[in-house]
Amino acid sequence: MKDNIITRFSIWTVLAFCLLSVNGCGEPVAQGRAVYMLMDTSGTYTNQIQKAEMIINYLLGTLDSGDSLAVARIDSGSFSEKDIIAKVTFDSRPSVATSQKRAFRNQIDTFVRNVKSSPYTDISGGMLQAAEYLDETGAGERHILIFSDMKEEIKKGHKRDFELPMDGIKVIALNVTKLSSDNIDPRQYLGRLDEWNKRVVSGGGSWRVINDLDHVETILAGVSG
Amino acid sequence: MLEREFHRINAVVSRDLSGYPNLHRQLNEQIVKIDEDYQQSTEVPPEAPGWAKAVDTVAKLRNDDSGMVGKILVDIHSTIKKSQQTALDDYRKSSSKRHQLLKNMMPYWRKLSLTLSDVDKSIKNLEDRSKAIDQQMENYEKIRRLSPQAERTLSSSSLTQFFISGMILTIATIGGIVNFYLIALPMSEMVGANSMLGPFKASNVAAMVIITLEIAMGIFLMESLRITRMFPVIGMMDDRMRKRMLWATFTLLLILASVESSLAFMRDLLAADREALRQTLSGIQATNPEFRWIPSVGQMVMGLVLPFALTFVAIPLESFIHASRTVIGVGSVGALRLTQVFLRTLGNVFYHTGNMLVSFYDLLIFIPLRFEDLIAFYGKKDKHENPTSHQVNENSVERGHGI
Numbered sequence: 001m002k003d004n005i006i007t008r009f010s011i012w013t014v015l016a017f018c019l020l021s022v023n024g025c026g027e028p029v030a031q032g033r034a035v036y037m038l039m040d041t042s043g044t045y046t047n048q049i050q051k052a053e054m055i056i057n058y059l060l061g062t063l064d065s066g067d068s069l070a071v072a073r074i075d076s077g078s079f080s081e082k083d084i085i086a087k088v089t090f091d092s093r094p095s096v097a098t099s100q101k102r103a104f105r106n107q108i109d110t111f112v113r114n115v116k117s118s119p120y121t122d123i124s125g126g127m128l129q130a131a132e133y134l135d136e137t138g139a140g141e142r143h144i145l146i147f148s149d150m151k152e153e154i155k156k157g158h159k160r161d162f163e164l165p166m167d168g169i170k171v172i173a174l175n176v177t178k179l180s181s182d183n184i185d186p187r188q189y190l191g192r193l194d195e196w197n198k199r200v201v202s203g204g205g206s207w208r209v210i211n212d213l214d215h216v217e218t219i220l221a222g223v224s225g
Numbered sequence: 226m227l228e229r230e231f232h233r234i235n236a237v238v239s240r241d242l243s244g245y246p247n248l249h250r251q252l253n254e255q256i257v258k259i260d261e262d263y264q265q266s267t268e269v270p271p272e273a274p275g276w277a278k279a280v281d282t283v284a285k286l287r288n289d290d291s292g293m294v295g296k297i298l299v300d301i302h303s304t305i306k307k308s309q310q311t312a313l314d315d316y317r318k319s320s321s322k323r324h325q326l327l328k329n330m331m332p333y334w335r336k337l338s339l340t341l342s343d344v345d346k347s348i349k350n351l352e353d354r355s356k357a358i359d360q361q362m363e364n365y366e367k368i369r370r371l372s373p374q375a376e377r378t379l380s381s382s383s384l385t386q387f388f389i390s391g392m393i394l395t396i397a398t399i400g401g402i403v404n405f406y407l408i409a410l411p412m413s414e415m416v417g418a419n420s421m422l423g424p425f426k427a428s429n430v431a432a433m434v435i436i437t438l439e440i441a442m443g444i445f446l447m448e449s450l451r452i453t454r455m456f457p458v459i460g461m462m463d464d465r466m467r468k469r470m471l472w473a474t475f476t477l478l479l480i481l482a483s484v485e486s487s488l489a490f491m492r493d494l495l496a497a498d499r500e501a502l503r504q505t506l507s508g509i510q511a512t513n514p515e516f517r518w519i520p521s522v523g524q525m526v527m528g529l530v531l532p533f534a535l536t537f538v539a540i541p542l543e544s545f546i547h548a549s550r551t552v553i554g555v556g557s558v559g560a561l562r563l564t565q566v567f568l569r570t571l572g573n574v575f576y577h578t579g580n581m582l583v584s585f586y587d588l589l590i591f592i593p594l595r596f597e598d599l600i601a602f603y604g605k606k607d608k609h610e611n612p613t614s615h616q617v618n619e620n621s622v623e624r625g626h627g628i
Binding site (some may be wrong): 032057058061064065066092093094095097098099102105127 | 295409410413414417418419426494498499502503505507508
């Protein structure tokens with residue numbers, strides 16, 4: 001009798017274990033990472049786009065299955081899906097994820113070759129679009145990388161004086177170049193960065209500036225980690 | 226050890242002595258055959274030559290050439306000679322036949338000798354095993370009597386076994402880790418890379434499940450081969466059932482090893498694809514190395530061989546489990562002894578510290594007490610001189626006496 005119970009228990013345990021093993025053992029949980037990269041295409045900053053491409057390549061090499069990556073440009077009106085150059089959520093199968101990375105890189109290559117400069121720089125609109133995308137991904141870690149001089153120039157009639165919803169988002173400003181006017185009065189540069197810091201932090205996010213792109217792996221350690 | 230010896234004896238008895246009735250019958254047949262041949266080969270003594278005297282007499286008769294008698298005698302002589310020759314030939318023939326019979330007996334003798342030698346070998350083997358059992362029984366009796374020597378031998382033997390098997394198990398664990406890394410990445414292709422089972426990646430858990438299944442199959446295989454005896458149920462199975470189980474576990478192990486080999490190949494492909502992507506992303510032209518197939522084949526072979534190598538884990542595992550009982554016991558005794566020494570030392574420290582403190586207190590208190598005694602003494606003196614002061618100094622006097 002006792003042996004019979006033990007035998008039945010063992011059989012059911014083994015069956016349950018096998019079923020769990022075969023069925024992939026559960027649903028994906030919100031533990032992935034999502035990165036939204038904004039590339040400034042206004043004015044002379046377009047010349048810096050090669051550096052942005054290098055960072056995207058690094059992100060492609062670092063992000064893994066289940067992570068999301070989107071690259072968008074900052075132009076005259078950035079709060080639009082049309083400004084997203086490429087976006088992807090990497091498949092759970094590594095082989096498919098590798099193919100997706102190749103396709104993503106090709107899209108970025110095409111964009112870099114044909115990029116055109118825009119007259120205005122709508123950073124706020126781009127950040128709002130980024131926050132919306134990141135929320136939709138439902139990722140555990142959310143990052144916005146802004147590749148820009150952070151000098152916002154809004155088209156006449158556009159309203160951007162609102163609080164940015166940056167709750168739980170880490171914002172990293174990359175390669176914030178100094179303008180000629182900043183050289184005359186460095187307080188402009190510092191004030192500009194301080195203003196963005198306040199806007200991001202008041203929206204619930206965190207703010208960081210990284211200008212040294214020589215060691216990409218250390219720069220993005222916070223993102224990849 | 227003793228159990229193993231009994232099993233060996235059982236095997237010897239089953240293998241050799243089970244055929245004993247047959248052997249006995251063969252021996253009997255051989256002996257009967259030899260006996261018959263021997264009976265036939267006995268030399269029949271030639272008949273006593275009764276005519277020899279007659280021949281002799283005839284030969285002594287005077288041959289006077291009378292013609293008739295002489296002729297008869299010559300005829301008789303020649304006839305007798307012929308008869309003698311015939312008898313001689315017959316005798317030679319029968320002798321030859323007997324020799325032939327004796328010659329035919331040779332293989333039977335040899336066969337008999339071989340059979341007896343086999344029996345002798347079996348009995349000798351049995352005798353050796355019995356001696357081994359006697360030795361083991363003696364040890365067992367010593368253990369039963371809880372003799373210190375047996376206890377020491379047992380614990381030292383267990384410690385040796387424990388460390389040796391522990392070392393082998395460590396090596397096997399490293400092998401298992403290598404095996405795990407070989408199949409963890411391709412497993413994510415099957416169960417998804419971002420599926421989680423609690424805090425663990427599902428692909429890692431699946432890879433671990435395959436490895437543990439391989440080890441379990443290996444243990445069952447070893448049990449079926451009766452190399453290890455961790456599961457009495459398998460050990461007690463009849464040979465037919467045991468052979469079935471042996472083949473079933475071997476087949477499952479082979480399937481798992483094949484799966485692992487293909488996963489190892491897939492891992493190589495995935496790694497190569499990923500490396501090519503990395504090269505492209507860093508702006509280097511992706512190249513295909515000349516001897517790229519060598520690591521691919523190597524990984525496949527490893528994937529196939531490692532599960533079978535892990536099968537042998539069962540042997541040190543059994544020793545480890547058996548030895549760990551004694552080692553844990555020895556360890557517990559050691560720990561208790563250490564605790565005992567520690568507590569005893571602590572007790573002594575407190576005891577002597579207490580004594581020291583009392584002595585120190587005495588050293589400090591004797592001065593005030595001396596003063597108290599002096600006061601009491603002088604108080605008493607005053608009481609005799611002035612009786613009204615008696616009540617006031619009474620307490621201090623009593624205390625002074627107490628001390």
